[in-house]
Amino acid sequence: MAADARRPPALLSLGAGSAYADDRLDSVAAMAASGRVSYLGFDCLAERTMALAQVRRRQDPASGQDRRIAALVPLLRDYLAAGGKVVGNFGAANPDAARDDFSRALKEVELPGVRIGVIHGDDVRDLVHELDADLPELGTTVRALGDRVVSANAYLGAGGIVDCLREDAQIVLGGRLADPSLFVGPICHELGWDLDDWDRVGHATLVGHLLECGVHSTGGNYEDPPYRVVPDPHHLGFPIGEVSDGSVVVTKLPGTGGAVDAMTMKTQLYYEIHDPAAYLTPDVTADFTGLDVDDLGGDRVRISGARGTAWPETLKVLVGIDQGWRATGEMSYAGPGCVERARRAEEVVRARLAPYASQIDEMRVDLVGMDSILGDRLRGGYPAEVRLRLALRSTSYDVARTAAHETELLYFGPAGGGGNTSSVVPALGVTPAYVPRDLVPVRTEVGVA
Amino acid sequence: MKLREIAASRSGDKGDVSNICVFVYDEADYPLLVQHLTADRVRDHFGALVEGSVVRYELPRVHGLNFVLDRALGGGVSMTLRADPHGKAFQSLVLDIDLPDRAPTGAAAGEETA
Numbered sequence: 001m002a003a004d005a006r007r008p009p010a011l012l013s014l015g016a017g018s019a020y021a022d023d024r025l026d027s028v029a030a031m032a033a034s035g036r037v038s039y040l041g042f043d044c045l046a047e048r049t050m051a052l053a054q055v056r057r058r059q060d061p062a063s064g065q066d067r068r069i070a071a072l073v074p075l076l077r078d079y080l081a082a083g084g085k086v087v088g089n090f091g092a093a094n095p096d097a098a099r100d101d102f103s104r105a106l107k108e109v110e111l112p113g114v115r116i117g118v119i120h121g122d123d124v125r126d127l128v129h130e131l132d133a134d135l136p137e138l139g140t141t142v143r144a145l146g147d148r149v150v151s152a153n154a155y156l157g158a159g160g161i162v163d164c165l166r167e168d169a170q171i172v173l174g175g176r177l178a179d180p181s182l183f184v185g186p187i188c189h190e191l192g193w194d195l196d197d198w199d200r201v202g203h204a205t206l207v208g209h210l211l212e213c214g215v216h217s218t219g220g221n222y223e224d225p226p227y228r229v230v231p232d233p234h235h236l237g238f239p240i241g242e243v244s245d246g247s248v249v250v251t252k253l254p255g256t257g258g259a260v261d262a263m264t265m266k267t268q269l270y271y272e273i274h275d276p277a278a279y280l281t282p283d284v285t286a287d288f289t290g291l292d293v294d295d296l297g298g299d300r301v302r303i304s305g306a307r308g309t310a311w312p313e314t315l316k317v318l319v320g321i322d323q324g325w326r327a328t329g330e331m332s333y334a335g336p337g338c339v340e341r342a343r344r345a346e347e348v349v350r351a352r353l354a355p356y357a358s359q360i361d362e363m364r365v366d367l368v369g370m371d372s373i374l375g376d377r378l379r380g381g382y383p384a385e386v387r388l389r390l391a392l393r394s395t396s397y398d399v400a401r402t403a404a405h406e407t408e409l410l411y412f413g414p415a416g417g418g419g420n421t422s423s424v425v426p427a428l429g430v431t432p433a434y435v436p437r438d439l440v441p442v443r444t445e446v447g448v449a
Numbered sequence: 450m451k452l453r454e455i456a457a458s459r460s461g462d463k464g465d466v467s468n469i470c471v472f473v474y475d476e477a478d479y480p481l482l483v484q485h486l487t488a489d490r491v492r493d494h495f496g497a498l499v500e501g502s503v504v505r506y507e508l509p510r511v512h513g514l515n516f517v518l519d520r521a522l523g524g525g526v527s528m529t530l531r532a533d534p535h536g537k538a539f540q541s542l543v544l545d546i547d548l549p550d551r552a553p554t555g556a557a558a559g560e561e562t563a
Contacts, residue, residue, distance in 0.1 A: 047464075048527045137464055137525070221459065221537070224544075227474075228457055263457050266472045266511050272461035274468055274517045276506050293511055305510075323528070364530050372532040374542050375498060391530035429528045432464055 008192035010245070014183055014207070016238045018042040018068075018088070019214030021049045025072060027238045027256065032079035034253055037240055038190075040079070041182040042088030043212040044068075050176055051320025051428045053093035054151035064093030065101060073105035081111055085170050087161055087186055089177040093151070095120060098173050103449040114449045117164025119174030121156060121442035124317055124435060128152040133433040135319060142319065142433070150428070151320035154435065157282030157311070158204075159195060160442045161185025167446040176318070178282050180208025187243055200245070201284040202308020206291070207241045207248045209279075210268060210303070214238050217250060217268045219258030230264070232257025247304035249296065262295040265303065269293075282315055282437070284308040314434040321429045324361070324395035329407025329422035330368070333414070334385035341414040342367050342388045348413045349390055352406050359399045363392035387419075393427050400424045450551070453544035456482065460539035465528075467499075467521040467536040469543050472513035478551070479512040485548050491516050494546050495539075516543070 015037035017028050021044050031037060044066045057064030069090060076086060090098040095118050106114050127133075132143045133152075142149055153176035162185050164172040172185070187204040188195055195201060210217050217239040219230035230236075237256025242249040252260055269291060273279045279286040290305040333342040346365045353360065366372035368387035390407050394400045404422035411417055452471070455478045460469040471486065473479050488505040495503075501519030508515060522536050523529030 047525075051527070222457075224453070224457070224541075227453065263472065263474065266513060267457055267459040267470060269511065270468070270470045270508070270513070270515050271459055272463050272468060273515070274463070274466065276508060276515055289508070289510075291511060326530070362530055366532060368532065373538050375496060389532060391532075393530065429525070431525070431528075 008190060012039070012187060012190045012243045013037045013240060014039040014041060014186060014211060014243065015240045016041055016211040016214045017086070018044055019212065019216065020044065020046050021066060021092070023214060025068060025075060027235070028072065029075040030253055030256070031238055031240075032076050032084065036253065037084070039085045039087060039186045040076070041186070041208070041211060042086065042090065043179045043182060043214075044089050045092060045176065047318060047430050048428065050092060050153045050318060051151045051430050054320055055426065055428065057093045058150070062097055065095070065098035066090040066092055069098060069101035070105050073102065074109050077109045077111055080114055080170060083170070085165070085172075085186065087172045087182050089175060089182065090173040091118070091175040093175065095173060095175050102171055102173070106449045114171060115167070115169045115446055116449050117167065117169030117172040117444055117446040119156065119160035119164065119172070119177065119442060119444050121160070121440060122153045122174065122176040124154045124440060125149070125152040127435060127439060128317060128319060128433055131435060133317070133319070133435060135431050135433055137431045145321060148322045149319060150322050152317050152433070154315045154317045154440050155282050156315075156440075156442060157181045158185035158188060160444050162189045162195065163444045164446050165189040169446045179212040180205045180281055181283055183208035183211055183241070184283050191243070191245070195283065196310075198284055198308035198310060202286040203246065203248070203306040204243070205279070205281055205284055205286045205308065206288065206303065206306035207243050210248070210250055210265070211239050211241050213268060213271065215258060216271065217264060218252050218260055219264055222264055222267060228263070230257065230259040247302055249300055249302045251300045260299040260301055262293050262301060265293055265301045269303075280312050280316070282311060284311050311437075313437060315437045315440055317433040317435055318430045319433050321431060323393060323427035323429050325397050325400035325424055326391070326393050326427040327400035327404040327422070327424045329390045329404045330387050330420065331407050331410045331417045332385060332387045332419040333417060335416065338386050339367065339370065339383065341416065342386050344414040345388050345410050345417060348410065349406050353403055356394075356399045356402065359394050359396045360403070361393045361395065363390070365390050397424070450548055451544065452486065452546045452548055455548070456544065458540040458543050460536050462522055462526055462535045465520050465522050465525040467518045467539055469516045469518065469539050470513055471516070471543060472511065476512045479509070481548065481551065482514060483507060486514060486546065488516065490546065491518075491543060495521070495542065
C-alpha cells in the first residue's frame, strides 16, 4: 500500500469519525469495517476545547491530548492493517502525547509498522505576545491581559497534512488543525490537486465542511416533529463523502439511522458560515453561493458548484483567557404560585450576594420554563413548574463557592424549593486574534509508531 | 402562518456571532420568504438577545436565507452566562415568526411569485 506512481483515482471516499472531543465512537467500528472509505477524519476540537486542553497540560505535562485514543485504536485495528488512513486533530494541546498514545495502543493491539505523522506549529502563544496581537471582540490586546492569557492556537490548514501523507504517514495528527482541512489534505493529496488550485480547494473545503460536524449532516440537531422526523435517531449514521472533481455525493452506511436528503444537507451547508461568498479557512476563501443540491434518493445527495479564491493572508488564532470561576446553582419550584415563589427566591439570593458585589464580574438569574433562553415570551397560561437558575463569574473561588451554596440554602427559602444542583468550574474564555500566516511555520515529523 | 410550517432552520456560533439559516421545504415559497423574512423582522423578533447588527444573505439556488447576528451570544460560548450559550435555540425562535398566509391554491401562489 506504499504510495507509488499510480494515477490519481477519479473518486475518493472519506468518512467522518468524530465531530468533537466527547463525540460517540460507537459508529467508528462499523465505518472502519465497511470497506467503504479509505480515510477517516476525526475533528476533536471545539472553540473552548483547546484552551481547556492547555490548562490540563499545565497541570500535567503528559496530558492535553484527546482522551479517546486508547479506546479508539482497537476499533481501527483491522482498518489500519488493511491500509486505511486516519487524520485528526487528536493532539489538541499536546500532539507528541497523542502520538505516544497511538504508539502505545498500536503495540497493545499488536499492529507494528504504522507510520504516524505529527504536525506542530499551531501553538503561537509566544508570537501573539511578541506582536501584542489585537483582540477585537474584547477591545484590548494580548499584553494588556498579562498572564491571564493561557493559550493561543492558530488554525492550521491542509499543508502539513499533505506533507505527512507524502511521507506515507498512515495516521496524521496535530493540534489546532482546522476542521475542514482534516479532509482537504487527504482529498488534495489523493486526487493530485495543488493547494493553490483554489476552485478545487474550495470544493474540498465544502466536503470537509459537510463531514467534520459528523451527524449534523445525517439528521443530528435536525428533528422537529411533526415537520422534520428521521428514522432511528438513536443510532445516527456518520456521513461519508464520495468525492470527484467538481462534485461530492454525501451518504451514510446502510442500516444506520438518520437521513441524508436535500434538507439535512441544506441545513448543514451554511452552518457557522457568515458571508457564503467568502468562507475563510486557512486553505482558501471558499465561495458557496453557487451550490446545487441534487437529492439522488436512497440517502444519497450530490452537491456541486463550490468555488474558491486565494487563502486569507492572516491565520485566525483562538486566544484562551483565564476569567476565574463560573458558579451555577439551580432550584425547582412547582405547583400553584411557582413563579412568584421562584421570584421571591431570586430576591433572597440577590440580597445574600450583595456584600460580594465588587467581586462578582457578571451575574444573572433566570427562571427555566419562563425566560432563561429566549427572554420573556410566555403568552397566556401559567407554567406547571419553573427552575431558578443562578449563574455568575468571579475571580475569587470562595465567592463562586459561596454563591453556588446560596442556591442550596433556598431549601429554607420560599416554600417548596426542591432538587438543588450547583457547580463551580474554571471560567475559561476564548477570543479570536489574527496573525500573518508567514509568521506561523509548520513543522512535520513522520516516523514508525 | 408560522415560518415553521414552511421552513427548516439551523443556528450556529462563532465567538459572539450567531448565524441562522432558513430553507423553505417547497421552492414555491421562496419569494414569500425573501419578501417577509427581512433582517429587520428577525432583529425585531430577537429583541434584546441581539446587541449588534443583523445581516441577511440570500441563497436563491438552494432557496434559503442566512442571517448573521452580531453580538448575539452574550459574549460567546466560552464567556456567556446564558443557559443556552451556543444559541442552539435560535433556530427554533426564528421559526416562530408569523408570515402572511399563502394564497389558497398552488396556482395562485405561482402567480404571486412570477
